[in-house]
Amino acid sequence: KAGVTQTPRYLIKTRGQQVTLSCSPISGHRSVSWYQQTPGQGLQFLFEYFSETQRNKGNFPGRFSGRQFSNSRSEMNVSTLELGDSALYLCASSLKGDGGYTFGSGTRLTVV
């Protein structure tokens, strides 16, 4: 079966711009979580969506937001990009968000 698909794989943006990243979960999975991975902070939880509702949120500023559609696909948006937002953004899907989290390959965002 198809895994978790993240698009695009690579992205270069300028400071001040905004960006939208997409995640398509494994078919039937209703939970999608997003993570930021940087050399300085490691893997940090951004937020989780389950059945189109944000269920959990990490400690990131309001510039980071997300949403989930009725087909469980999810998007995350970062507004007013800063250099420090350069990172690998990963999403993970799970059937119900109680285990079996499968990660995508990530989107590498570079802010210049």
Add this chain to the structure above:
Amino acid sequence: GESVGLHLPTLSVQEGDNSIINCAYSNSASDYFIWYKQESGKGPQFIIDIRSNMDKRQGQRVTVLLNKTVKHLSLQIAATQPGDSAVYFCAENNNQGGKLIFGQGTELSVKP
């Protein structure tokens, strides 16, 4: 300000030896633990998981041990192969849906 990269612990083993990777988790209320393997340019790949009602679980060539008394998790890899070279992360979940808290990771290097 200047960002300081995480200095990952490293473990170097000979091909064919057994590897043990350790992890101290933070929350005594966590009830679900996962080990992930991450290769360069890829997302984390699920290896094995364990719930808090168990202290040991075995998979193919891997064993996870959980010591709740000292909040310690370990991953044992038998007959380590060059393809096992990667960064290994432990993650914990304390019944908060799709929110995983990750450890800093350990870089495993296997010498042929």
